Amino acid sequence: MAMYEHITQERVRYGFTDQMGYLYYGHYPLFYEIGRTEAMRDIGLSYSELESKHEIYMPVVSMEVKYLRPAFYDDLLTIKTQVRKLPDKFITFYTELFNPAGELINVGKVKLCFYDPKMKSVVMVPDYFIQEFRKYFE
Secondary structure (H helix, E strand, O other): OOOEEEEEEEEOOHHHEOOOOEEOHHHHHHHHHHHHHHHHHHOOOOHHHHHHOOOOEOOEEEEEEEEOOOOEOOOEEEEEEEEOOOOOOEEEEEEEEEOOOOOEEEEEEEEEEEEEOOOOEEEOOOHHHHHHHHHHHO
16 A cells, blocks of 8 residues: 655653643644654655745644543653545545554544635645655555
8 A cells, every 4th residue: 555654753741641640632633743744844845834935834624533542641652644645635644653562542633735825725735745745655
């Protein structure tokens, strides 16, 4: 199956936990964002450049979260991020979070669109953007 995959790690900060030391459920999407930001940077795309140079924004359209096991304060989580199909008007990032023991603890799916603020509308994926992904799907 042709796809793009990136792996990074991030530690659960104290401020992200509840009083029991569990990663608060509302903070899991922050780890998805870390994964997709680093994945895009890995292939030569950055959110800041998309916005400043190309004037394209990528707002979240939808998100699905599945909680399997808890993460705890100071856990070093492994974030696996995948793009399973070439983007068109949307790009979907699939994220799996693993605890230090290598157990799958959380699964997320985040769909974003490409938005042109001058036109005030959703646009097709820009050519320069898709070129960076295309090599993973050939």
